[in-house]
Amino acid sequence: MSAVSVALATTWLLGLLMLPLLGSLLRSGVPGVREWLAADVALMVAIPMLLLRDRIPDFLSIVIANLLIALAGVTLYAGFARFLHRPARWPLLLTCVVMTAPALVYWRYVADSIPMRVVVSTGFTATVCAAVAVTVARYQGSRRARYLHAATVGVAVIFAACQVARGIYFITLDRVANALTFDTTVNVVLLCVGAAIMPVMLMCGMMMVHDALLSDARDAVNRDFLTGALSREGFASAARSLWEEADRTRSPLACLIVDLDHFKSINDTFGHTGGDKVLCEFVGLMRSTIRAGDALGRIGGEEFAILMPGIALDHAQSLAERLRTAAAQHAVVTNNGTCNYSLSGGLASRLPGETLDQLTMRADRALYQAKVSGRNTLCVDTPQSPS
Numbered sequence: 247m248s249a250v251s252v253a254l255a256t257t258w259l260l261g262l263l264m265l266p267l268l269g270s271l272l273r274s275g276v277p278g279v280r281e282w283l284a285a286d287v288a289l290m291v292a293i294p295m296l297l298l299r300d301r302i303p304d305f306l307s308i309v310i311a312n313l314l315i316a317l318a319g320v321t322l323y324a325g326f327a328r329f330l331h332r333p334a335r336w337p338l339l340l341t342c343v344v345m346t347a348p349a350l351v352y353w354r355y356v357a358d359s360i361p362m363r364v365v366v367s368t369g370f371t372a373t374v375c376a377a378v379a380v381t382v383a384r385y386q387g388s389r390r391a392r393y394l395h396a397a398t399v400g401v402a403v404i405f406a407a408c409q410v411a412r413g414i415y416f417i418t419l420d421r422v423a424n425a426l427t428f429d430t431t432v433n434v435v436l437l438c439v440g441a442a443i444m445p446v447m448l449m450c451g452m453m454m455v456h457d458a459l460l461s462d463a464r465d466a467v468n469r470d471f472l473t474g475a476l477s478r479e480g481f482a483s484a485a486r487s488l489w490e491e492a493d494r495t496r497s498p499l500a501c502l503i504v505d506l507d508h509f510k511s512i513n514d515t516f517g518h519t520g521g522d523k524v525l526c527e528f529v530g531l532m533r534s535t536i537r538a539g540d541a542l543g544r545i546g547g548e549e550f551a552i553l554m555p556g557i558a559l560d561h562a563q564s565l566a567e568r569l570r571t572a573a574a575q576h577a578v579v580t581n582n583g584t585c586n587y588s589l590s591g592g593l594a595s596r597l598p599g600e601t602l603d604q605l606t607m608r609a610d611r612a613l614y615q616a617k618v619s620g621r622n623t624l625c626v627d628t629p630q631s632p633s
C-alpha cells in the first residue's frame with residue numbers, strides 16, 4: 247500500500263470516528279455543527295473514490311472526488327463562519343468549488359498532469375485554511391475561550407503553509423510524477439499533514455462547541471431567566487470579585503438595593519404577564535443607567551441589587567436618584583393597559599473593615615426606611631464605624 251493510500255485511509259477512519267461525535271452535538275443547536283457534519287460526510291464519500299483510482303472511471307476518481315473534497319473544504323469553512331455568527335456566503339463558496347472543475351478536467355483529459363492537479367487541490371485547500379484562520383481571528387466571541395481560537399488560527403495557518411509547500415514541491419516536478427516522486431520524505435510528511443486537516447479542524451470546531459455549551463450552562467446558572475439580570479448566585483459571585491478588587495485597591499464600593507413599590511397590586515391590575523413585562527423593562531432601564539463595571543442582580547421577586555465599584559457615595563446617590571426619577575417617568579405598555587410604577591431604594595457605601603454582608607444589611611435598612619417613609623424615594627445609610 248502506498249503512502250498516499252495509507253494517509254487517505256487514516257483520514258477516512260478518523261472522519262468515521264468524527265461522525266457520531268458531530269452527530270451527538272447536532273441536538274445542541276449550536277450553529278456550524280450541521281455544516282461540519284456535512285463536510286465530514288462529503289470527505290467520507292470522496293476518499294473511497296480516490297482510493298478506487300484505476301478501478302472506477304477517472305471522471306469519478308479524479309474530477310468528482312476532488313470536487314467533493316473542495317466542497318468538504320468550503321463546508322468546513324461555512325461551519326466556522328456560522329459558529330461565529332458570520333454569513334456563510336454559499337453562492338461564493340459554491341462558485342469557487344465549481345470553478346475548480348474546468349482545471350481538473352483540463353489537467354486530466356487535455357494535458358494529463360498529476361502535479362498540476364495536486365497544485366489545484368492544494369491551492370484550494372490552502373485558501374480554505376487561510377479563510378478559516380482569518381475568520382476565526384477576526385470574529386472571536388467575547389465570552390469564548392481565547393486559547394481555543396488562537397489554537398484554531400495557529401493550526402489553520404500551519405495547514406495552509408504546508409499545502410502551499412506541497413503545491414510548490416509539485417510545481418518543481420515540472421509535470422512529471424511517478425511513484426518515486428510521491429514516496430519522497432518531503433511529500434509523505436506534507437501529505438500526512440494534509441490528511442490531518444479535516445480531523446484536526448473538526449476537533450477544533452467541536453472543542454469550540456463544548457466551550458460555548460459550557461459557557462451557556464454557566465450563564466443559565468448565573469443569569470435570571472426572566473430579566474437577564476444576574477441571578478442570586480451570579481450576583482454573589484460578581485460581588486465577591488468586586489469586593490476583593492475594592493479591598494486590594496482600597497477604592498470605594500457602593501451598594502444600592504431597589505424594590506418596586508406595590509408590585510402585588512401591579513400584578514393584580516395588569517396580570518402576571520404585565521408584571522413580568524414591568525420587571526424586564528425596569529432591568530433594561532437599570533442597565534442603561536448604571537456603568538459598565540457595575541454588577542446588577544435580581545435578589546428577590548421585584549428586588550434588585552447594584553454594586554458600584556470605585557464610586558463615591560454622593561456620586562452613587564445622584565446615579566440612584568436618576569434611576570428613581572427615570573422609573574417614575576417610565577410607562578410600561580401591557581396587554582391590560584399602561585402601567586406606571588415607582589421604586590424605593592436603599593444606598594450604602596463600604597466602610598473600612600466592613601464585610602459584604604454588613605454593607606448589604608445597611609443598604610437593606612435604608613431601603614426599609616424608604617418604604618416606611620412613603621415609597622418612591624431613596625434613603626442613604628449614613629456611614630458609621632462597624633461595631
Ligand SMILES: Nc1nc2c(ncn2[C@@H]2O[C@H](COP(=O)(O)OP(=O)(O)OP(=O)(O)O)[C@@H](O)[C@H]2O)c(=O)[nH]1
Pocket residue numbers: 472505506507508509510511513517518519520521522525546547548617621
Ligand atoms: N409578575 C411577577 N410577579 C412577581 C415575580 N416575583 C415575585 N412577584 C410578585 O411580587 C409581589 C411582591 O409583593 P410584596 O412582597 O407584597 O410587595 P409589594 O406589593 O411590592 O409591596 P411593597 O414592596 O411593600 O411596596 C408578589 O405579589 C409576588 O407574587 C415575578 O417574577 N413576576
